[in-house]
Amino acid sequence: MDLFNQRKHNNFLPYDGEVLYYPNIFSLEDSRIFYQNLLSDIAWQQDVVKIFGKQFITTRKVAWYGDDSCAYTYSNQTKIALPWTKDLLTLKYKVEDISKEHYNACLLNLYHHGDEGMGWHSDDEKSIVPQSAIASLSFGAARKFVFKHKESKESFSLLLENASLLLMKGCTQEKWVHALPKTKKVKDLRINLTFRKMII
Numbered sequence: 001m002d003l004f005n006q007r008k009h010n011n012f013l014p015y016d017g018e019v020l021y022y023p024n025i026f027s028l029e030d031s032r033i034f035y036q037n038l039l040s041d042i043a044w045q046q047d048v049v050k051i052f053g054k055q056f057i058t059t060r061k062v063a064w065y066g067d068d069s070c071a072y073t074y075s076n077q078t079k080i081a082l083p084w085t086k087d088l089l090t091l092k093y094k095v096e097d098i099s100k101e102h103y104n105a106c107l108l109n110l111y112h113h114g115d116e117g118m119g120w121h122s123d124d125e126k127s128i129v130p131q132s133a134i135a136s137l138s139f140g141a142a143r144k145f146v147f148k149h150k151e152s153k154e155s156f157s158l159l160l161e162n163a164s165l166l167l168m169k170g171c172t173q174e175k176w177v178h179a180l181p182k183t184k185k186v187k188d189l190r191i192n193l194t195f196r197k198m199i200i
């Protein structure tokens, strides 16, 4: 198989962007240690979302880490990044090595069970470097992740498993929205880390 076909084969998106999936980038034992450490060491906070101008507390928990000057604004709130922990730096170096990209911040999400998810959105805020890669690392329960094209409405899903890395590149955010649907089937906790490149 030539390189071009190989690349095409690995890209989950049929057009308008690039989404690559890397399963098992850590051993089961290492992934269990990262999972436990992230649960206990991260400064998890209740997330606040704004719907029709009103603020709602969600049960999902979030945290924002990064280089000194990384601020993040959503739902009219600005968060200043907490300094990288030792484990977060280890994880950052690992995904930088695989993706051959650099990241300066990380948004962490903790979903206690399938009743918690994330609605349709794209990660194209003004504070993110345009067309930069987003590296999404998952620990714990496997969850379905869905992409939908903004114009054609074509959609497809993939399973984000424990110790997997999902890379979203190029114009993916501009052309597609994504979501983590709620599901009654999943009873277990999942931690997701999205490494990003912010304009600083």
Ligand SMILES: O=C(O)CCC(=O)C(=O)O
Pocket: 107, 109, 118, 123, 136, 145, 160, 178, 180, 192, 194
């Ligand atoms: O939990 C996930 O896999 C998705 C997270 C996500 O889309 C985000 O943080 O922007």
Ligand SMILES: [Fe+2]
Pocket: 121, 122, 123, 178
């Ligand atoms: Fe996202």
